[in-house]
Amino acid sequence: MTNGTNSATEVLENLKLELRRGCLIVAVLAQLRTEQYGYTLRKALADDGLAIDEGTLYPLLRRLETQGLLVSQWREEDKRNKRFYRLSATGEQILEQLLAEWQSINASLSKILQEA
Amino acid sequence: MSITTSRTSEELVERYLQAVRFWLPKSERQNDLIAELGEDLRSQIEDKEAELGRSLDQEEVAAILKRCGAPMVVGSRLGPSRSLIGPALYPTYQFVLKMVLFWILVPVFIFIVGPVNLANAAGNWGAAILNTIGSLWSGLFIAAGILTLVFAIVERTQVHVGACQWDPFKLPPVQKPQRKTSFSQTFCELVFNVFGLVWLLLVPEHLWMLLGPAAAFLKPAPLWHAVYVPIVLLAIVNILRPAVILGRPQWTWFPLTTQLVQSGFTLVLLNFMINAASQPVSGGWYPFLTLADSVKNSPHFIRIAAVVNVSLLISLAGTWLGVCIGGVVQTWQLLRLIRKQISVGRQAASLPVR
Numbered sequence: 001m002t003n004g005t006n007s008a009t010e011v012l013e014n015l016k017l018e019l020r021r022g023c024l025i026v027a028v029l030a031q032l033r034t035e036q037y038g039y040t041l042r043k044a045l046a047d048d049g050l051a052i053d054e055g056t057l058y059p060l061l062r063r064l065e066t067q068g069l070l071v072s073q074w075r076e077e078d079k080r081n082k083r084f085y086r087l088s089a090t091g092e093q094i095l096e097q098l099l100a101e102w103q104s105i106n107a108s109l110s111k112i113l114q115e116a
Numbered sequence: 117m118s119i120t121t122s123r124t125s126e127e128l129v130e131r132y133l134q135a136v137r138f139w140l141p142k143s144e145r146q147n148d149l150i151a152e153l154g155e156d157l158r159s160q161i162e163d164k165e166a167e168l169g170r171s172l173d174q175e176e177v178a179a180i181l182k183r184c185g186a187p188m189v190v191g192s193r194l195g196p197s198r199s200l201i202g203p204a205l206y207p208t209y210q211f212v213l214k215m216v217l218f219w220i221l222v223p224v225f226i227f228i229v230g231p232v233n234l235a236n237a238a239g240n241w242g243a244a245i246l247n248t249i250g251s252l253w254s255g256l257f258i259a260a261g262i263l264t265l266v267f268a269i270v271e272r273t274q275v276h277v278g279a280c281q282w283d284p285f286k287l288p289p290v291q292k293p294q295r296k297t298s299f300s301q302t303f304c305e306l307v308f309n310v311f312g313l314v315w316l317l318l319v320p321e322h323l324w325m326l327l328g329p330a331a332a333f334l335k336p337a338p339l340w341h342a343v344y345v346p347i348v349l350l351a352i353v354n355i356l357r358p359a360v361i362l363g364r365p366q367w368t369w370f371p372l373t374t375q376l377v378q379s380g381f382t383l384v385l386l387n388f389m390i391n392a393a394s395q396p397v398s399g400g401w402y403p404f405l406t407l408a409d410s411v412k413n414s415p416h417f418i419r420i421a422a423v424v425n426v427s428l429l430i431s432l433a434g435t436w437l438g439v440c441i442g443g444v445v446q447t448w449q450l451l452r453l454i455r456k457q458i459s460v461g462r463q464a465a466s467l468p469v470r
Contacts (some may be wrong), residue, residue: 038152039159054156054184055193058149074151083152 029095035086125177139191209267225252235423306358313351379443386436
């Protein structure tokens with residue numbers, strides 16, 4: 001019984017993780033329509049209910065930058081060097097398309113749930 | 117006090133960053149990631165200090181670092197995520213590993229290394245078996261290690277040979293539930309069986325083709341004179357069968373029926389040989405291979421001949437068992453085919469005539 005419960009919890013956690021993964025990318029891209037550095041971005045996401053740890057955010061930012069969706073710049077602020085990120089022109093286009101896709105999925109899902 | 121606290125906090129952060137850096141691959145990216153993580157941690161400390169209106173003590177800084185995660189875990193998350201063998205290569209790796217370990221290495225040890233070790237064991241068969249098992253065990257590990265290393269190198273160098281080059285039209289055809297003999301398989305069978313027959317016809321004059329270097333001191337026992345012609349006949353049937361299948365592919369009943377008849381004939385032959393070998397004999401027991409006159413009194417060669425004869429008897433018994441199982445399966449498949457054809461015939465008969 002306990003094993004079954006553990007397994008169900010594990011499955012739920014994995015599914016939640018999968019569900020979150022795609023959403024996080026959209027959220028990060030959307031937040032970076034205005035320039036921010038890592039910590040403020042994390043804080044902003046957490047304040048909006050999407051907490052993300054350092055080990056997840058920074059590799060994600062690198063990946064999005066490598067894909068050309070973000071641009072970054074090291075700059076001094078408050079006597080400390082910080083890396084600022086913002087959406088690139090390609091990133092803006094992709095974000096628009098992603099949001100349209102997300103809205104379409106959301107609409108489909110709402111329809112399916114209503115039918116059920 | 118505040119400066120000292122801040123220093124110790126900073127030292128703790130630096131120590132943490134150094135520990136995380138250890139788990140990251142050395143590159144420009146490593147410095148970048150560490151600098152960014154450091155900035156994040158310092159911002160967290162600063163925020164907390166602003167919230168509390170005082171400097172954080174070491175415990176509070178340690179709590180922030182703990183929440184961030186163990187250096188090794190954080191390092192592994194920040195670093196490039198790369199598996200030893202990725203999902204694209206893994207199925208190929210698994211297939212090659214199985215082939216090499218279970219279809220090449222194990223049979224080589226069972227049929228070649230094992231009998232050679234037994235023949236050279238000088239009576240100490242237990243040690244020879246243990247030695248073979250030990251060698252097989254280490255051989256399996258070494259082969260698996262080398263294969264894993266090769267695939268890991270391929271994964272790292274991203275040389276995915278043919279991974280992305282594929283053509284839907286070159287995919288194998290859908291396997292139909294009804295037995296259908298493939299042309300290439302039947303053709304290969306025919307070619308191999310022709311080679312087999314040629315080899316069989318050459319063996320009596322060139323014993324080394326069967327025994328290798330052992331032909332210098334071993335010769336076939338009289339039993340072979342009795343079974344040689346039936347074996348040659350069986351080999352000829354083995355050639356005719358695929359030839360007919362190629363010529364008359366519409367005879368769906370033919371492959372299974374002839375296979376069953378062949379299995380029956382092989383069983384009779386094997387029974388005869390096993391029975392002949394089991395007959396009590398006076399003098400030495402050499403049912404399949406006897407010693408050449410020049411060495412027939414040498415204890416060393418007598419031992420080798422005994423081991424080879426026992427190995428052959430065991431092989432024949434194993435083959436007998438395999439053919440029996442094969443015969444049962446073939447009978448069942450044939451019955452299923454007959455039943456299916458009867459049912460198709462009935463359906464065709466019940467269709468309205470236009």
